[in-house]
Amino acid sequence: MNDDFSPRLTAMRDALVAEVDRTGAAGTTPVRRRRPTRATVLAVLAAFVVGGGLTGGLTAAALPGADPDAAVETQLATSARYQVEESNHATVLGTPTFLVTHGDRTITLDDRPRGADAITVSWTCLDRADLRVAVDGTRVDVGDPCLPSTEDVDRTSWSMTPVDGSGNSTVTLSGSGPARYAVWVSWMQRATIAEPSPQQDAETADGVVTLQEYTTAFNRLQACMAQAGHPMGEVPLTYSADGLWSSTPGGDGPWYQYGIASESVEAFDTQCYPREFDDVDTIWQGEHPMPYEPPVDPALRD
Incomplete structure (x- = not known):
């Protein structure tokens, strides 16, 4: 799978971490620390992945490799891994699945790794679509029209869904007609969060x-x-x-x-x-x- 961080994305990640460190350094204004909501995390991630005004934008063409599908795969993998590992202190497990497709598709996740207790899904539309995404029958999309990314706006979506039991799970995607979309799916293990004292x-x-x-x-x-x-x-x-x-x-x-x-x-x-x-x-x-x-x-x- 082509889900390694590219040098450019690694540099962008490091720059973001440096900016976080800088804003929290001595001599700067202290900030109230609250656990971010998913919407907040997604907004931060969009700025990170695309770069916006900070980097001049990051499009599929700017990602490594000439194959546009490989570029999109790298984009989705980077988004999901950053969300899972950096934002949620969790771990991606197993071998991710990546598809560029259209219409209705079902992805079955078998060979559940030891410790896996959730599924992460990252997706983006390559054409305008009405895309519905569900994990084990539970909707994880917000219901808005799915629009392609541009140079200025990254429209990568992400979800983390807990799963029960020890068997297989499914990710179901329902698309509109020939409109293409890309999806990256993997098992993951959530971080252990302390209970209140x-x-x-x-x-x-x-x-x-x-x-x-x-x-x-x-x-x-x-x-x-x-x-x-x-x-x-x-x-x-x-x-x-x-x-x-x-x-x-x-x-x-x-x-x-x-x-x-x-x-x-x-x-x-x-x-x-x-x-x-x-x-x-x-x-x-x-x-x-x-x-x-x-x-x-x-x-x-x-």
């Missing part, structure tokens, strides 16, 4: 989070990250007033704002944040919504 369960049991509970939970998050070898440093509570951030009480808030370096993200996402802070953070931010528009000057001031 008893302390966090107690703090959220009544559905309300106090400031004391919010700060106590964040202190546990910091302790967990430090124990994992990724100390977060000093993170003050911050308030928003008159379009400015401040560590002085007053205005809206408070919230903890912080950056996570790339080498710390897996420990944060899979262990410390879900164990000590995720549920508390969700309730607190529901009770204290952060201003939608960022302040004019987001730098902290005393």
Whole structure:
């Protein structure tokens, strides 16, 4: 299968990681860290795969190899692997299946690898189509018309679907007429996500989070990250007033704002944040919504 990272895509991935590190480095504005939604991840991934204004665009013709199908395969494989391995800290297993086809197709995934508990599907339309995608009968597409990618817009879609049992699974695609589409499918194993600690369960049991509970939970998050070898440093509570951030009480808030370096993200996402802070953070931010528009000057001031 032609699903290795090309040198250009590897460089783009490294550039994205460097940008994440830069924005989280000392001297830059700390940011509130929340687990991204699938829509957020897809938006980030589209910027990564295509490059947009950062790279001048990445089209199938720019991908390695003269065979346009091989180029599309590389595009889909790179998208799926980045989503699975980088965004979700999971593992692609087995031998992926790639097809360029049209109409209705069913892909049966047999020879289930040990540990496989989900299926990842990445697809793109080469012609405008009404494409429906399902895993074991469950729809994973959003129902919108499937449009081809352009130089400026990548329209690669992606899904990760848990599967039960130990047998085969199927991916069913229903296309419209002769409109062509490409699909990349593989078994995968999801990351193990820590369960909430008893302390966090107690703090959220009544559905309300106090400031004391919010700060106590964040202190546990910091302790967990430090124990994992990724100390977060000093993170003050911050308030928003008159379009400015401040560590002085007053205005809206408070919230903890912080950056996570790339080498710390897996420990944060899979262990410390879900164990000590995720549920508390969700309730607190529901009770204290952060201003939608960022302040004019987001730098902290005393």
